[in-house]
Amino acid sequence: MLVLDGAMGTMIQRYDLQEKDYRGDRFKNHNSDLKGNNDLLSITKPEVIREIHEAYLEAGAVIIETTTFIATSISQADYNTESAVYDINYQSARIAAEAAEKYTGKNPEKPRFVAGSIGPTNKTTSLSPDVNDPGYRATSFDEMKDAYAAQVEGLVDGGADLLMVETVFDTLNAKAALMGIEEFLSKRGLLLPVMVSGTITDASGRTLSGQTLEAFMLSLDHVELLSMGLNCSLGAKEIRPYLHEMSDKSTHYVSVHPNAGLPNQFGEYDETPDDMAGQIEEFLEDRLLNIVGGCCGTTPEHIKALSELAVRYEPRKEFAV
Numbered sequence: 001m002l003v004l005d006g007a008m009g010t011m012i013q014r015y016d017l018q019e020k021d022y023r024g025d026r027f028k029n030h031n032s033d034l035k036g037n038n039d040l041l042s043i044t045k046p047e048v049i050r051e052i053h054e055a056y057l058e059a060g061a062v063i064i065e066t067t068t069f070i071a072t073s074i075s076q077a078d079y080n081t082e083s084a085v086y087d088i089n090y091q092s093a094r095i096a097a098e099a100a101e102k103y104t105g106k107n108p109e110k111p112r113f114v115a116g117s118i119g120p121t122n123k124t125t126s127l128s129p130d131v132n133d134p135g136y137r138a139t140s141f142d143e144m145k146d147a148y149a150a151q152v153e154g155l156v157d158g159g160a161d162l163l164m165v166e167t168v169f170d171t172l173n174a175k176a177a178l179m180g181i182e183e184f185l186s187k188r189g190l191l192l193p194v195m196v197s198g199t200i201t202d203a204s205g206r207t208l209s210g211q212t213l214e215a216f217m218l219s220l221d222h223v224e225l226l227s228m229g230l231n232c233s234l235g236a237k238e239i240r241p242y243l244h245e246m247s248d249k250s251t252h253y254v255s256v257h258p259n260a261g262l263p264n265q266f267g268e269y270d271e272t273p274d275d276m277a278g279q280i281e282e283f284l285e286d287r288l289l290n291i292v293g294g295c296c297g298t299t300p301e302h303i304k305a306l307s308e309l310a311v312r313y314e315p316r317k318e319f320a321v
Helices: 009-013 019-023 038-044 046-059 073-079 082-106 141-158 171-188 213-220 236-249 273-285 300-310
Strands: 063-065 113-118 162-168 194-198 227-235 253-259
Touching: 009 038, 009 046, 019 038, 038 046, 038 082, 046 063, 046 082, 046 300, 063 082, 073 082, 073 141, 082 113, 082 141, 113 141, 141 171, 162 171, 162 227, 171 194, 171 213, 194 213, 194 253, 213 236, 227 236, 236 253, 236 273, 253 273, 273 300
Parallel strands: 063 113, 113 162, 162 194, 194 227, 227 253
Antiparallel strands: none
């Protein structure tokens, strides 16, 4: 059983960073506000990102994710920082790789790995942002593909061991990401494992773009993947029925990194490490998983509780055919 890390944004909030921290020297005179663009911190506050990675590794994470959830030119356009995309991805991967190498050196029998985090963009290729013009798209498939390929270049150059296309709410976006990955790796003559993780947005059991879980899985089943999984939007308790379905039907390894429950009225997550571990243990008992971690609201304390559980259970071994 492999253990992923937990939330990056939740941990960054603990540092109470201000606008000047996001700007650093490089963006001191930038023409847009930058607070909230956490991906920039790998450039402007690398010591913060390094500390968070090491906290998760100390907690038992085997795979840590880069701080690159919105590190495409499409998403960075909100901050007018498109020109920094390569550096954001490169520095994020480099910091994570150095932390992983440090902890692998401490225990060579437990190597640690870096997953290049490839999140959804703020634009979608399946849905129109204009209710009066259903056929309109704010971006094209090719633009999306090229943006993802540029992100992957920085992640790979920085030392990512694998790539994770996560929090997928629009499968066509994910297809663009996967095609961008394939084209870049082919050009470099490289092979890297690729993980995909979708998000079920509510009790309807569908993605935001309207696909059922089975449709989402079938849409990507032709791709050579290390794993397919679910993350975000829901806590472990709410995600359980969808995880059962994925485990029953998936031809890949299965991953899950849910939120620490559902957000409260203040947008905060109250589920304790013990609460979350108790729910995740049911997944492990039923052998639904190969990879487990945490998303929004989770901390090194949550990951420590999950890593202590993971060593006690065998991973999922049955695959759909």
